[in-house]
Amino acid sequence: MSLTSLDPRVTRLNLPEGEAPAIEPKPELDQFETYEVFHQKKEGAAYTYVGPVHAPNEEVAFLFAKEQYSRRAACTGMWIARTEHIQVTPYAGDGENVYDMVRAQDPTEQSEQPEPYEIFHLKKRGKAHTHAGRVMATSYQEALQEARNQYGDKGPIVNVWVVMSKHVLQSAEEDKDMWTTIPEKKYREAIAYKVMDKITKYKEEHKTTAS
């Protein structure tokens, strides 16, 4: 006997009925690596962190990120970076500046020529990291020092993320129209549902009182 469900899609799966034996623990990376996603809310705004996605490669990560983070909210651009490629400073307390806490460190790996790095700042715990700017450096450590020189005095900074620009997949300017939401999708906005007229009409006709 296979399982019969109220959902015809489930019935069509032909699932065996009854107790199933426990599954083996899922192997490591069954759910892939993680990527971190940044979006641009409107033209000219700084890119802001929205959250992670799991994906097998950069291209799929971009598709998942687009689906997850731009489906329901205004978006004019998206960046993604593999979590592994992002260097994170310690976290300071709210109101403090983490640049005052980190000491200059020797580079672990250095390039011959300076390369661009993207710098993200967290201004308050619980908020999201925002793009502060781009610096040129030969290592992560140097990039952090550069970031401190260029952006380090702009108010409290709780935490800094540093990532090489070449590791950030950025949506292209010429693909801008992919972010346009067609107006026929209003059915998924709260504003499309106006129930008060129906309720008022019903109450008038039936003289019910809301207690």
Next chain:
Amino acid sequence: MYGGGNVFEATKFDDLQTEDPVKLAEFEARIARGEKIEPNDWMPQLYRKQLIRMIEQHAHSEIIGALPEGTWITRAPGFRRKMAQMAKVQDEVGHAQLLYSAAETLGKTREQMLTDLINGKSKYSNVFNYPAFTWADSNIISWLIDAGAIVNQMANAKGSYGPYSRALERICAEEAFHLKYGHDAVVHMATGTPKQREMIQAALNRWWPPIMTFFGPSDKMSTHTETLMRWKVKMASNDECRQQFLDMYVPKIWELGLTVPDPNLKKNMETGQWEYTEPDWDEFKRVINGDGPCNAERLAVRRTAEERGAWVRRALLNPKAKYVRPLA
């Protein structure tokens, strides 16, 4: 949507004596100042353990909660409703992704969480072990279960853990559509033909008992609960959430001329508290432990999706891939 009713039982990490007193004091001072905790901060074992448990259960509730509503996608009355129902179900699955990632920042991998879900080791909201017999059942879920979820999620969004708060803010924004959509669907039925009214009343009658258990049994006020409240892990008691829900939604049910199937339900004007027939907590326990009408089906569907997709994931896996926890 969220299955509330977290039962915070004692764990073996309960003993704060084993924690570094200086670090614990700093941690508590940070929360007392209203600052959020971020993944790399020092935190007591109990804090980490309870948050993983709570966020994981929340994630499972989203992914399993998509199933009873998904039941009616193929037979939604009209194209617009079908599109809206699909959008809602997609949102719920998206919420699961956000929440799994938030839990991951605390050190439990998504693989471990999915394994524990399928093997019944982790729970999800008990209400989703009940079937959606008709389209009207699906409307009641969209409206009232989501309403309950929002009460819970709004409270939890003010909690102390940064990644969970960030995920919940995003989720709450999307839930605004769910609530309106569900209310609209119920109003449409309740103000429609006698047959439609009969259907929505029958669905409300079926769903009211599970809804009353949604926030979980009354909390035992132990020192354990007090600690979790001080740490802003638990933001409101189960009874407080239930009272808030009744305050907000019973009048909206009554104004449609629908009957709540509990003759004892009334607001005590002196105490300001709702009185109601105590939910059947024995049934709640029995169902949450596996013996409900849909437990087996829900897990079988999840398990099959995981098993039948496994070869695709294996084929796509980059052999050089390395797992790193999400950052925030």
